[in-house]
Amino acid sequence: xxxxxxxxxxxxxxxxxxxxxxxxxxxxxxxxxxxxxxxxxxxxxxxxxxxxxxxxxxxxxxxxxxxxxxxxxxxxxxxxxxxxxxxxxxxxxxxxxxxxxxxxxxxxxxxxxxxxxxxxxxxxxxxxxxxxxxxxxxxxxxxxxxxxxxxxxxxxxxxxxxxxxxxxxxxxxxxxxxxxxxxxxxxxxxx
Amino acid sequence: xxxxxxxxxxxxxxxxxxxxxxxxxxxxxxxxxxxxxxxxxxxxxxxxxxxxxxxxxxxxxxxxxxxxxxxxxxxxxxxxxxxxxxxxxxxxxxxxxxxxxxxxxxxxxxxxxxxxxxxxxxxxxxxxxxxxxxxxxxxxxxxxxxxxxxxxxxxxxxxxxxxxxxxxxxxxxxxxxxxxxxxxxxxxxxx
Numbered sequence: 001x002x003x004x005x006x007x008x009x010x011x012x013x014x015x016x017x018x019x020x021x022x023x024x025x026x027x028x029x030x031x032x033x034x035x036x037x038x039x040x041x042x043x044x045x046x047x048x049x050x051x052x053x054x055x056x057x058x059x060x061x062x063x064x065x066x067x068x069x070x071x072x073x074x075x076x077x078x079x080x081x082x083x084x085x086x087x088x089x090x091x092x093x094x095x096x097x098x099x100x101x102x103x104x105x106x107x108x109x110x111x112x113x114x115x116x117x118x119x120x121x122x123x124x125x126x127x128x129x130x131x132x133x134x135x136x137x138x139x140x141x142x143x144x145x146x147x148x149x150x151x152x153x154x155x156x157x158x159x160x161x162x163x164x165x166x167x168x169x170x171x172x173x174x175x176x177x178x179x180x181x182x183x184x185x186x187x188x189x190x191x
Numbered sequence: 192x193x194x195x196x197x198x199x200x201x202x203x204x205x206x207x208x209x210x211x212x213x214x215x216x217x218x219x220x221x222x223x224x225x226x227x228x229x230x231x232x233x234x235x236x237x238x239x240x241x242x243x244x245x246x247x248x249x250x251x252x253x254x255x256x257x258x259x260x261x262x263x264x265x266x267x268x269x270x271x272x273x274x275x276x277x278x279x280x281x282x283x284x285x286x287x288x289x290x291x292x293x294x295x296x297x298x299x300x301x302x303x304x305x306x307x308x309x310x311x312x313x314x315x316x317x318x319x320x321x322x323x324x325x326x327x328x329x330x331x332x333x334x335x336x337x338x339x340x341x342x343x344x345x346x347x348x349x350x351x352x353x354x355x356x357x358x359x360x361x362x363x364x365x366x367x368x369x370x371x372x373x374x375x376x377x378x379x380x381x382x
Contacts (some may be wrong), residue, residue: 026342032213038308041310042306042307044265044266044308045376046237046238047237047238047239047240047241048238048243048264049240050239050241050243050256050259051239052239052241059229062257063260063261064259064260065241065256065258065259065260065261066257066258067256067257068241068255068256068259069254069255069256070240070254072227074235075235079270080277081277081306081307081312083309083310083311084273084277084309084310084312085277086271086272086275086277086309086312098301115227115233115272116233118233119232119272119274119275120272120275121271121272121275121276121277143264155334183230188327
């Protein structure tokens with residue numbers, strides 16, 4: 001069981017890991033909240049796709065889902081709008097310190113990213129290597145370049161060093177990933 | 192219980208209403224599928240937001256949700272990308288033939304649409320008056336103009352006649368709502 005703020009409960013005791021850091025999802029949530037409050041961008045997490053198979057109605061107004069299953073995601077977790085651009089990305093952590101396993105990204109999500117790119121949106125991956133505690137933004141273009149030219153089942157860490165934008169930890173916002181998006185929009189980015 | 196294709200089951204029998212038409216959601220699903228297959232736009236329905244409270248793990252790979260609740264939606268149902276623009280809309284049917292009750296749109300969804308407009312996206316409502324069997328697209332601008340200048344709890348049907356874009360039923364696609372979006376982008380549309 002993971003609690004926010006680095007508190008971890010095991011069977012009989014609670015330990016607080018100081019400076020242990022938050023999960024990538026928590027970091028992105030507070031980052032997106034900051035971007036929204038400062039009116040910089042509007043980027044949000046989509047609901048988790050669920051297949052509902054049984055619903056009870058104990059009263060007219062109330063519905064309780066009694067059986068449901070997690071569906072394989074057909075889109076990415078995050079999307080929104082920044083400087084008029086459609087923004088779309090998937091965020092993943094890996095404990096693997098030499099590469100990012102492509103099994104983390106479902107085939108439907110890859111199709112989704114292709115659609116977004118083709119219609120003029122901005123898409124990317126945000127990948128955290130938890131062992132190194134380093135976070136990278138990899139543009140959709142560089143991601144698809146890799147898929148096109150490689151048969152490997154994982155993207156090497158060195159590819160992120162070479163092609164990715166490192167995203168530092170800061171205070172406000174926690175993960176300033178839109179700086180990388182600014183570079184994508186401003187200069188060398190090609191769709 | 193509603194089945195697709197106009198089949199309706201009541202307590203003891205099943206009746207088929209010929210030419211009864213599909214729900215707005217069904218019409219939009221096949222329309223968006225057409226737009227995607229023809230590579231015209233990439234617009235999709237977001238998952239329904241669910242609050243999960245109990246999950247069973249009968250095996251390591253399998254998870255069964257045993258208790259969950261429908262959450263009040265904080266965003267709209269549909270979004271996507273068209274001609275490089277961020278597209279966002281909510282779609283609703285009403286049986287009321289004189290007005291569209293604003294209770295159909297949650298306060299969080301109105302905030303969501305405001306964010307989208309402010310950051311340069313294109314947003315609108317698609318409203319079907321089922322009694323008349325007429326469907327209208329109302330631009331975000333005209334929707335917010337109404338909210339700003341009226342204290343009414345519903346938008347009159349006549350407002351849709353005056354400001355909305357009527358969306359005809361066609362074959363391919365079923366509900367060609369992007370024609371109205373073309374007019375919004377091309378000419379008189381102002382954010």
